[in-house]
Amino acid sequence: MTADTLDLVGCESPSEDRGALARSADLIDALGVRYLGEPAERIEVDGITHLRWRFGSSPRVLVLGHHDTVWPLGTLETHPARVQAGRLTGPGSFDMKAGLVMAFHALAALPSRDGVTLLITSDEEPGSTTSRALIETEARGCRAALVLESAGPGGALKTERKGVSRYEVHVHGRAAHAGLEPGRGINATLELAHQVLAIAEIGTPSLDTTVTITRAESGTTSNTVPARGRFFVDVRTATAAEQRRVDAEMRSLRPRVPGASVRVTGGVNRPPLAADASGALFERINRIAVELGLPPLSGLAVGGASDGNFTAGVGTPTLDGLGAVGGGAHADDEHVVVAELAPRARLLSALIADLLAETGHAGA
Structure with a gap:
């Protein structure tokens, strides 16, 4: 052997x-x-x-x-x-x-x-x-x-x-010059931050449900209002009911920054x-x-x-x-x-x- x-x-x-x-x-x-x-x-x-x-x-x-x-x-x-x-x-x-x-x-x-x-x-x-x-x-x-x-x-x-669920959250805004016309932009990084904080609250420690934000990325250059961002979410649940609850909450996310949009992909990977x-x-x-x-x-x-x-x-x-x-x-x-x-x-x-x-x- x-x-x-x-x-x-x-x-x-x-x-x-x-x-x-x-x-x-x-x-x-x-x-x-x-x-x-x-x-x-x-x-x-x-x-x-x-x-x-x-x-x-x-x-x-x-x-x-x-x-x-x-x-x-x-x-x-x-x-x-x-x-x-x-x-x-x-x-x-x-x-x-x-x-x-x-x-x-x-x-x-x-x-x-x-x-x-x-x-x-x-x-x-x-x-x-x-x-x-x-x-x-x-x-x-x-x-x-x-x-x-x-x-x-x-x-x-x-x-x-x-059980395991995996999600990718995509955030869309609008690019603009950060010095000349920042007000014309819709800041995807700011929207990303709102969503990260909201998702972090979905976990339920008392039920052994963990919702972990992992890799994140946003923006292009240091002087541009970021137009896009995304981050990944790892979910672990002890029960199928918790897995369904978290999935429903992930899919109910709504943008917080005026003009921004949020799209969630992924879902349940393993029961x-x-x-x-x-x-x-x-x-x-x-x-x-x-x-x-x-x-x-x-x-x-x-x-x-x-x-x-x-x-x-x-x-x-x-x-x-x-x-x-x-x-x-x-x-x-x-x-x-x-x-x-x-x-x-x-x-x-x-x-x-x-x-x-x-x-x-x-x-x-």
Whole structure:
């Protein structure tokens, strides 16, 4: 498992580089042949290729992961793929190439894979634009979706994830010379400031709803009344009701500066993964852990999103964070604890086998 992970990490795969993604997909496909006995079905959406292995005619368990990373080509020069003191490092090792290796080994150990679908996508990091419909289609009707994203601190599973909405607010005014005729202008920066302050009030800390203004830009030169501006808004909500409320308030924004206009684009990106979507699966995996002689698992609610939000959003019981134990996702200290790879893969394999053996619903 360590060698397989080092191979995948050594093949860089930033989300925006289609050539790199193609090389990485070829390597993953080869792992599928080695461990599952067959190549992937390659599904192309808008020029992006996703990999699917489907066993049997009646899908019951979806195993889900992605191989794209946030790291640009050349990161291996400063963050090499290697093992030191029990830690495997390198770009994308923790998020989430070790999780993909765990999936292959877990599936290879099953006495039968009939009813399993393994889906590995290529655009999760920038928002799963081309893979969302595919993920939702594969998840519908399954007893469970098992997401191989990295585990939380201490190896915790991710039993709740906030929903994510993203907006871009465009402000339009009118340009004028700031010294000669400032009164002829309509100041887009001033309007932008009004909107930023208004949007900052939409968040509700008591309900764990965060509304964060991120990147902003306005104007052209230092002596011109700015005619245009824009800024970006990141929204995280624990419930679908809060997500809808924030969306309605964002779309009801009105200009404050006479003559200015405001336009809002974007919207809901991922629905929340609520605790009731993962509760039964979390109880099941803890029972299995005891049977295997492994320590009990903890659950964690996180603000970050994953493709598990989509599977939960279509009503499929979902358990997330089943991948590598380690830390440093998207950070310079990204790493995987090597000693945890095999136990977690055995646990995943046993969970899948248990779900396949179940004649009823995963939540039964």
